[in-house]
Amino acid sequence: MKLFQRGSLKRRLVWQLLALQYAILTALTAYLVMQLIRADLGGQYMDTDAIEVIGRAIQRLPDGRLSLADNAEMRKLKEDAPNIWFVARGASGELLSDGRMPDAYRSLVGVLGRISFSDIRDATPPYDLSAAVRSAETAAGPFTIIAGNGEMVGMTFVIVLLSQLLMIPILVLLALIALIAIPIIVSRAFSGLATVAAHAEQIDVDRRGARLSIDSIPTEVGPLVQAINGALQRLDEGYEQHQRFLSDAAHELRTPIAILQTRLEILEPGPIRTRLMLDANRIATLAEQLLDMQRLERTNDNFSDVDLGDLCQRIAADLAPLAIATGYELSLDIRQHGVSVTGDPGALGRAVTNLVQNAIEHAGRRGTITIRVERGGMIEVADEGPGIPDTERDNIFAPFYRLQPQDRGAGLGLNLVRDIVRRHGGEISVTTPPTGGACFRIVLPERDQIASPPGLTVNNSSKPNA
The missing domain is CATH 3.30.450 (Beta-Lactamase)
Incomplete structure (x- = not known):
């Protein structure tokens, strides 16, 4: 808290106390001067x-x-x-x-x-x-x-002169007291506020349930802190209700969606079946994204060693039928085996799945979607679609943001991917590969890297079996 900062409590106390002290001293001096003048016995002093x-x-x-x-x-x-x-x-x-x-x-x-x-x-x-x-x-x-x-001077002049000479050092002393003592007193009286402010800065959506302490703050500030705690309590309750609704709704949707997907798979192959499977998959994805929003609130208790190559291989196998039915080739390119990170296998799997599903949805139903694993904890998902404009590459990770208003989907997938990657201490970026399209690159802190034997190059660039 700066002394002369506008709105500072110290500043207001210092200047108001100085003004009060000056007014009291002036009134007292004037009273004493009047009394001395009234007590004057007459005559004049020599200068x-x-x-x-x-x-x-x-x-x-x-x-x-x-x-x-x-x-x-x-x-x-x-x-x-x-x-x-x-x-x-x-x-x-x-x-x-x-x-x-x-x-x-x-x-x-x-x-x-x-x-x-x-x-x-x-x-x-x-x-x-x-x-x-x-x-x-x-x-x-x-x-x-x-x-x-x-030369003669009157008693009144002498009294007034002496009173002014006495007032100046007294005012200087009072000013020094106000400028030095008051900030120290105020700082000590409000020292508890600094602790409360530090605790308040740590409260966010990921650390709910925290409340501000009123033990070390002045009584006058207590009602304000209690009001803030009450607001935090109401926000926590509202957030919990919102989260429970999302979780319950998503769970209730999973069963009918699974039944719908099963029934669509037994239909005769054709454009209508492909279209319906794609729409059903989109609904399933939205339900999973709603669950992901709830899962991300959990702690990191599920973290373990994750082999990125094995993870991407399973995802490619699961999504290959959908990609092929939609008109794509799905390529898995593991350039470095044994790339291992510490994380939640389920969350990382959902992040890569969302990127592949995003490519299936927006890459124009043509070309190849490539999942690539490289050393340094890097995963890339690239397509050969229209790509993403440079001006939109920061916006696409915002929740509910879509490049085109008519785009299908809720705009949650890429936002969830970014949140998952950041919770694992990684970064995600978008580039344009030489073949065109969009390339999403995830870089995670690598735990272990088991090098391939000398002279062996691994490049599994193939269409996974369904």
Whole structure:
């Protein structure tokens, strides 16, 4: 959480607290100033800047006598206060004076060295008895200086000036406290939210049932977290109902579909039988895809060693009758035997089956459909159909997406293939082979690879027996 990020809680607390502190301090200062002004007994103070000017002008001549330098500061002082007077007493008792000192202060000259600070306020105009005593370091050494009849300032001005001088460091201190302490306090108070946010990021469709903890968060945020947990509960229940419906519907469809396929197989060969078998197979595929959506929610408990060559050989044998009846040649090309991966045999089989069925459906009922197994955990399913445009190669894996609106099928097959491949840590891509058409390439993390004996090339490029 950044301090100055728009919408940040820290930012709002810092600036609002600063504004509140400034308002309270201003009101308190104004109240104190008013009280001090009301308590003022009258009279005026002498501006003590004059004593600093006098101290800088005191100098010692070569013969040891004290002298007052006739510099610009002294000329300006006497121009502003022509009746100013002063007496300066050194540490050894030597004196330097100028102007007419009132008789009331002459008795102080003898003890001036014992007085370090004093402000004497005259309450009666023309305030000629107002004076000030200050210690000063001069070029001739330390001196105590008493001066009067300089420029006068009212008590109100002094009070206001001092109050402002005091407010500035207090405001700076409050600002530092707000900028440093508040973010730390807020971070500690809301530290539990970071844990809750981390848990929330881990919740997705594959990890349902998780709920956010309210143990370490502030009470004020508790209702929000509880509301989120309630929403998650309702979403989980709705998702489970949806999954149960898909599973039940798919299971209920399998039996009548199997009966229909059996009855179609005993019909006399011909175009109508081929068409009906293709349609029945499409319905069976859709039912299996609905079951696949439910199966993919399971864990990886069924993972084992899978020989890709054996897997593809079984799939080619199962789908050869349908491919041949539809007008294709089905070729199995095992370029590397013993290519083994770790995975769910059933899920991987369904992925390859969906790719072959997709080729049967969309490759134009002509040419050869090739299933190829290569080293590196690679399976390719290629056809010689119209192919897939480059601009559509990312879209075809989206659920319910079809290249043409009139295409048959629900648009789930390729999406399920991608999900199965990704759950096995692999990748799927689409290329265009030299012979044209489309080539779907699956690459899975290979577990074992048993090399063929030297000099032996395996290329089972044949039409599998039904």
